[in-house]
Amino acid sequence: FVRAATGAPEALFFVDGTPNGVFDPNHPVVLLTLSGVPGRRYHLTFEAYSGHTHPGTQPAEVVQLQPDKGRVVDGVTLVLEREDVTAFVLELRVLLQLVEGLGQDSLRRGRIQRGLASVFSLVDAMPQADTEAVWRPKLAAAREVMRPLLQARNGTTAPTMGIVGHSHIDTAWLWTLQETRRKVVRTFSSVANLMDQYPEFIFTQSAPCHTEMVRNDYPELFSRICSRVAEGRWEPNGGMWVEPDCNLTAGESLVRQLLVGQRATREMFGYTSDTLWMPDVFGYSAALPQILQGAGVRFFCTTKIAWNDTTRFPYDTFVWKGIDGSSVLTHYNSIHCAPDPKALMGQWAWVQHKDVQDRRLTAYGWGDGGGGPEAEMLEVARLVGDLEGCPRAVHTTLGGFMQSIERDLAHDLPTWVGELYLEGHRGTLTSIAQIKRGNRRAEYAMRDAEILLTRAALDGRMPYPREVMLGLWKDLLTHQFHDILPGSSIAEVNDEAIESFGRITAEARALANRALVSLTGSGKMDRWLFANTLGWERASEISWDGAPDGQYPVDQSIAAQWVEDPTGAKRLVMHGAKLPALGGTVVVMGHGQPSGTSPFKVTADTVETPFARAGF
Numbered sequence: 001f002v003r004a005a006t007g008a009p010e011a012l013f014f015v016d017g018t019p020n021g022v023f024d025p026n027h028p029v030v031l032l033t034l035s036g037v038p039g040r041r042y043h044l045t046f047e048a049y050s051g052h053t054h055p056g057t058q059p060a061e062v063v064q065l066q067p068d069k070g071r072v073v074d075g076v077t078l079v080l081e082r083e084d085v086t087a088f089v090l091e092l093r094v095l096l097q098l099v100e101g102l103g104q105d106s107l108r109r110g111r112i113q114r115g116l117a118s119v120f121s122l123v124d125a126m127p128q129a130d131t132e133a134v135w136r137p138k139l140a141a142a143r144e145v146m147r148p149l150l151q152a153r154n155g156t157t158a159p160t161m162g163i164v165g166h167s168h169i170d171t172a173w174l175w176t177l178q179e180t181r182r183k184v185v186r187t188f189s190s191v192a193n194l195m196d197q198y199p200e201f202i203f204t205q206s207a208p209c210h211t212e213m214v215r216n217d218y219p220e221l222f223s224r225i226c227s228r229v230a231e232g233r234w235e236p237n238g239g240m241w242v243e244p245d246c247n248l249t250a251g252e253s254l255v256r257q258l259l260v261g262q263r264a265t266r267e268m269f270g271y272t273s274d275t276l277w278m279p280d281v282f283g284y285s286a287a288l289p290q291i292l293q294g295a296g297v298r299f300f301c302t303t304k305i306a307w308n309d310t311t312r313f314p315y316d317t318f319v320w321k322g323i324d325g326s327s328v329l330t331h332y333n334s335i336h337c338a339p340d341p342k343a344l345m346g347q348w349a350w351v352q353h354k355d356v357q358d359r360r361l362t363a364y365g366w367g368d369g370g371g372g373p374e375a376e377m378l379e380v381a382r383l384v385g386d387l388e389g390c391p392r393a394v395h396t397t398l399g400g401f402m403q404s405i406e407r408d409l410a411h412d413l414p415t416w417v418g419e420l421y422l423e424g425h426r427g428t429l430t431s432i433a434q435i436k437r438g439n440r441r442a443e444y445a446m447r448d449a450e451i452l453l454t455r456a457a458l459d460g461r462m463p464y465p466r467e468v469m470l471g472l473w474k475d476l477l478t479h480q481f482h483d484i485l486p487g488s489s490i491a492e493v494n495d496e497a498i499e500s501f502g503r504i505t506a507e508a509r510a511l512a513n514r515a516l517v518s519l520t521g522s523g524k525m526d527r528w529l530f531a532n533t534l535g536w537e538r539a540s541e542i543s544w545d546g547a548p549d550g551q552y553p554v555d556q557s558i559a560a561q562w563v564e565d566p567t568g569a570k571r572l573v574m575h576g577a578k579l580p581a582l583g584g585t586v587v588v589m590g591h592g593q594p595s596g597t598s599p600f601k602v603t604a605d606t607v608e609t610p611f612a613r614a615g616f
Contacts, residue, residue, distance in 0.1 A: 002044065003029045003077045010369070011073070012186045014045035019189035019221050023048075023076075026366045027374060031193055032078070048073055049182060088139040090376065091146050092119065094341055094383045098390060101345035108389045111149070118145045152388035159348050160359040162396035162404075163339045163381060164235075165191065165203040168279060168367030169210060171242050171481040172493045175369070183370035184210040185218050191372050192224045195233060198378045203228075204363070204398045206238025206277040208264035209478055215268065229269045235397045236265050239276040239297050244480040246284045247429060248436060250443045254288065257477055258295035260470070272296065274399045276328075279303035279335050279363075281482045283422035289322030299402035300330045301361065306350075308423040316350070317357050317405060319415045327415070329406055333361035336368075339381040341390045348391045356412045361401050362393075425486070432487030432494050438501025439485055442476050445508035451533045451582065452515035461518035465511065476504050520586065528587050532579035539578045547572035551589040558587065559596025 002013065004023040011023040013030050021030035023046070032042065095112050102109035119142045127135035167187045171180055188210075191203050205211065215222040228234035240257035241264065249257075265271050276297050278284070281304060292300065300320060305313045313332075320330040334350075337343040339362060347360050364381075365373035384393045396404075430436075449469070457464035479497050483489045489497075520529045532538050549570075552560045558576040565571060576596060579585050601608040605616045 001029045001079050001081055002032050003079050004073075009048045009073065010183075010186065011046045011048040012182065012189070014043075014047070016043050017045070019185055019218055021193045022186035022190040022371055024186075024366075024369075024371055026371050027190060029079070029375075030190070031197060031375070034197065044076075046073065046076070047182070049179065082136070084139055084143075085136065086379070088143055090379050091143060091150060091383065092116075094380060094387070095146060095149060097341040097345075098387070101341055102389050106389070108152070115145055115149045118142075150383060150387065153386050154388050154390075154392060158386075159351075159354075159391045161339070161344045161347060161391045161393050162359060162361045162401040163393050164361070164363050164396055164398060164401070165194075165201060165365050165373040165377075166205075166335060166363035166367065167191075167365045167370050167372035168335055168363075169207070169370045170280075170368050170483050171207065171209060171478060172496075173368070173483040173489050175490070176492055176496060177478070180210075181213045181217060184213050185221060187370040187372045188214055188225060189218075189221055191234075192221065192228070194373060194375060194378065195228055197375065200382075200395050201373075201378055202233050202235065202395050202397055203365075203372070204235040204237055204277070207240075207242050208236070208238075208261045208268070209242045209474070211236065211268060212264060226269065229271065232397070235399065236269050236271050237273045237275050237277060237398045239273040239292070239295065240278070241474065241477045242481045243278050243281055244477065245428075245482045245485040246278070246281050246288065248439065248485055249480050250440075251287055251291065252447060253443055253477065253480060254285070254291050255294070256473055257480070258291065258297065260473055260477060262295060275299040275301055275402050277301050277398060279333065282425040282428055282486060284420040286323045286419040289320055289328045290324045290326040292328050293326045298328060298406070299399070300328045301333050301398065301402070302330070302420070303333055303335055304422055305420055306332055310423050313420075314352070315414050315416060316352055316360070317409065318413050319410075320420070321415055321417045323418075329402060329410060329413075330416075331361060331402060331405060333363055335363040336366065337362060337364055338374075338377050339364045339384065339393050340377075341384060341387070344384065344391045344393060353414075356409065358409075359401075359404070360391075361396075361398070363398075425488070428486030428488050432498075434498045435485060435487050435494060435501070438498055438505070439476075439480065442501045442504040442508065445505040445512070446472065446476060448531075448533045449508040449512040449515070452512045452519070452531055456515040456518045459519065461521075462515065468507075468511070472504055472507060475500060516584075519584070526589050528589060529584050530577060530579055530587060531584040532581065534581065536581050537578060539576075542574045542577060543571055544574065545569060545571040548589055550591060552592050552595055553577070554588045554590045554592075554595075556595045559594075559598060561594045561598075 004011070012019055013021040013023055015032065021027070023030060095116060099109055099112050099116070122142045122145065123138050124130060124135040169180065169183055169187060171177065175183070195201050195203070211225070214225070225234055229236060239261055241261040242257070244254070244257050246254065262272060265273060274297060276292055276299070279302055281302070284302065288300070316332045318330055319327050321327040334347050344362065347362055351357055351360055364377050365371070381393055381395070384390050386392050453464055453469070456462045479485065479500050484493060484497050487494060516529050516531055520527050530542060553574060558574055560572055560574040562570055563573055577585050577587055599610050607614045
């Protein structure tokens with residue numbers, strides 16, 4: 001193993017040029033090789049990030065960055081694991097946690113306490129005060145005392161915890177998208193390393209966006225991931241491109257999250273997600289069940305509603321019914337914990353309807369900033385697979401766990417109708433207004449571009465620019481992540497999002513204009529196509545800031561006049577051109593006088609409109 005100095009920064013560990021794990025405060029030791037060979041030489045490289053952690057994310061916070069206070073790499077050490085010492089520490093920890101979780105009157109608790117008293121009489125309380133040759137052999141005798149305590153099994157009514165490795169990586173939050181590219185490779189290479197050590201280890205990864213980052217930056221690591229997916233141990237399940245905000249995004253964007261996410265997962269792995277995995281999103285629209293059914297997603301998993309600040313949500317596993325009556329099987333899972341007695345017993349205590357529900361999903365591993373599971377978590381999971389007094393821990397996939405609920409429990413589950421509202425994070429609905437406005441403008445611009453480009457392609461006017469549009473959609477969907485669009489990230493992320501939304505809007509509008517030019521069909525500069533991308537006819541005024549200077553519509557039924565807006569810009573305002581639903585009207589322009597009959601009557605001291613008469 002390689003061990004980093006205490007307090008070392010987040011770092012990617014390379015062995016002979018290949019990513020092989022992460023060093024951070026939660027992962028101070030990384031496996032170098034399972035079996036060392038004398039004379040074998042390794043080339044070790046470390047790519048470290050020693051930046052700040054939480055600047056500028058809280059209300060009224062005064063940000064004072066101190067570069068000289070950053071974390072420093074003090075060096076690394078090559079170490080050989082003493083497996084008996086590791087085993088003793090973890091076995092002792094498991095039994096101590098079991099004692100803490102069992103009731104005072106528990107016979108099981110009493111017997112463990114008696115055994116632990118013997119253990120403490122056998123081992124040295126301060127091993128550092130003596131030589132290893134003295135204290136280490138005593139551990140074997142202590143482990144013999146603990147062995148029968150660890151071999152005691154549960155009865156038939158013990159609950160089950162489906163455990164799966166996971167790292168909930170925020171696509172941006174206290175770091176930028178560029179740093180996320182490094183976080184995902186650190187995490188995924190660590191998971192790949194652990195899979196070499198623990199054949200039972202199953203990992204679920206929910207965001208195709210993150211996998212595509214790894215494929216583009218580290219194709220060799222992506223190839224290792226593909227091999228594990230083929231084995232069924234690396235589950236690319238999650239449904240959407242990222243975990244987006246579900247309050248502020250348009251319905252079309254939620255559809256696109258699924259469309260782009262599912263297509264990417266199928267293209268990379270030949271896999272289709274059956275579960276929408278969104279543990280950290282700030283509330284969920286009642287339109288989602290219908291959208292999920294359209295994408296072939298049958299299950300939904302979240303954690304966040306358990307964060308309600310006032311009202312506890314009444315169910316843990318239930319059927320969620322949306323606006324139109326569509327429904328998905330829903331389960332509250334738990335993430336960011338270890339599969340040890342303390343966590344598993346606490347997770348079972350949370351379950352409300354134990355007469356119906358006999359299982360819960362637990363996703364273990366460090367997240368938010370990445371990292372994933374530790375080796376110690378997997379070692380402990382082996383000890384608690386079936387340990388009397390602790391819920392059974394069974395390695396599972398996300399989809400497999402939800403399918404077991406559908407198979408065994410669905411007939412007894414309650415139904416919840418409507419929105420899943422989060423009583424918390426309410427300020428995210430309004431914070432950083434430029435991001436909200438930019439997102440909506442980009443959504444409208446992409447919708448217009450899609451309709452017009454598709455029309456032009458169907459008419460044979462121009463080929464549909466698939467790769468360009470897919471790239472723009474991926475960019476937009478990425479910036480709808482649930483810490484970017486809500487404005488809950490650091491200032492640099494907000495600034496990047498505002499710039500990105502503006503760029504997406506400009507590029508989408510340029511593509512829409514290309515399609516409009518192609519659809520006019522004449523090539524003459526006097527013919528202008530006005531398109532209506534809405535589903536109903538429009539006959540309202542058209543304010544045109546790109547009109548040819550000094551020209552007017554030739555059609556006398558269209559009233560038109562040049563005006564100057566408050567910014568000083570000239571524009572042509574027209575009325576009378578009817579635009580059919582999802583269609584358009586060609587207006588022929590020419591030099592001449594204003595056309596049409598004005599509905600306004602103006603004298604020296606009055607203005608009369610169809611609605612009012614004003615005197616001055």
